[in-house]
Structures are given as C-alpha cells and as structure tokens.
C-alpha cells in the first residue's frame with residue numbers, strides 16, 4: 001500500500017511537516033510505502049482558470065504538478081497537511097487543491113482512494129477545525145474515503161491538529177512551544193497513519 005503525504009506549509013521541514021511525518025512513520029511501521037512531498041520545494045503555478053480540465057483530464061500548465069499527478073495516481077492513500085491560516089488552509093495548500101481539478105471534472109481519478117487531513121495551528125480553538133473541514137471537503141469532492149482517526153475511549157480532539165499554544169503567562173500572554181509539544185495532536189496523527197493502513201488492508205489495497 002502506498003501512502004503519499006502532501007505538505008502545504010510554506011516552511012518545509014517545520015511543524016506541519018513534523019506532524020505529517022509522524023503519521024507517515026506510523027503508516028510505514030504498519031507496512032506501507034510512504035513518501036512526503038513538500039509543496040514549497042516544487043514549482044507549482046496558480047490555477048489560471050482556463051477550464052481546459054472541464055473537457056479533458058489534464059492541466060494546461062506544465063510544471064512540477066505533472067510529477068505530483070503521477071504520484072497521486074499511484075497512491076492508495078493521500079494525507080494532506082496544512083497550517084491553519086485564518087481558519088483555513090494555507091494559500092499554497094489551496095492552490096494545490098485547485099490544481100487537482102483535472103482529476104474530477106471528466107472522471108473521478110482519485111475515487112476510492114483513502115485520505116486524511118492534518119493541521120497545525122498557533123492557538124487552540126482558533127481555526128484548526130476549519131482547516132481540517134476544508135481538507136475533508138476536498139477529499140469528498142474527489143470521492144475519496146476520508147479516515148478520521150479516533151482514540152479508543154474519550155475522544156481527545158476532533159482530529160489531527162497540533163498547536164503551538166502552551167498556555168498563558170501571568171500577564172495573560174500566550175506562551176509558545178513547538179507544535180511537536182502537542183502530545184494529543186501527534187498521537188492522533190500517528191493513529192491516522194496506522195488506521196489508514198489498517199483500513200487499506202481490510203479493503204485489500
């Protein structure tokens with residue numbers, strides 16, 4: 001089973017990459033072939049709205065998205081991760097979503113593949129859930145099967161969201177930490193990686 005991770009952060013290797021990496025490590029430990037793609041290292045132009053993809057399963061632009069289209073076709077599961085920017089995905093992540101339009105206007109190229117979303121945010125309760133909701137909507141638009149990891153017992157969080165918020169100081173100002181300090185977010189990310197492979201195995205992927 002191939003699990004492709006796509007990081008829509010502008011900062012390769014930082015918080016969002018770490019959270020996605022944790023999910024992919026768990027998927028690899030469960031037996032998957034994994035790859036993490038940093039969108040910020042690729043040359044991917046803005047969708048120009050030409051609507052060519054309404055008539056054919058291809059994009060008018062020629063750039064690094066071509067190779068990524070191939071990786072998405074080959075993947076059994078796609079994990080999409082984004083930082084929370086004003087309550088939704090980063091512009092880089094959104095443009096990636098836009099550039100996948102050729103995969104669902106004529107035929108549903110990604111239909112039946114598994115998917116999952118991950119988000120990082122500065123603060124708790126400040127947009128992380130909206131970020132995940134948009135990723136879920138993207139998965140649904142492609143007719144992908146979204147996996148929502150849930151721990152056994154009390155649900156710890158609504159999804160794989162890791163934040164940099166470590167409380168308020170005595171003056172009421174936020175104390176920041178690396179998102180890697182968010183034990184719950186990383187636990188759910190690891191569970192997402194494991195669960196997606198477990199579901200893939202049940203489906204014979």
Ligand SMILES: Cc1cc2nc3c(=O)[nH]c(=O)nc-3n(C[C@H](O)[C@H](O)[C@H](O)COP(=O)(O)O)c2cc1C
Nearest residue numbers: 009014015016083084085086087120121122123126
């Ligand atoms: C332009 C901008 C907007 C942001 N908006 C929010 C926000 O609405 N809510 C929030 O909790 N954090 C917000 N953040 C913080 C990022 O989500 C957070 O720093 C994230 O972990 C960065 O991921 P990275 O380490 O991969 O860059 C924002 C950051 C930037 C730069």
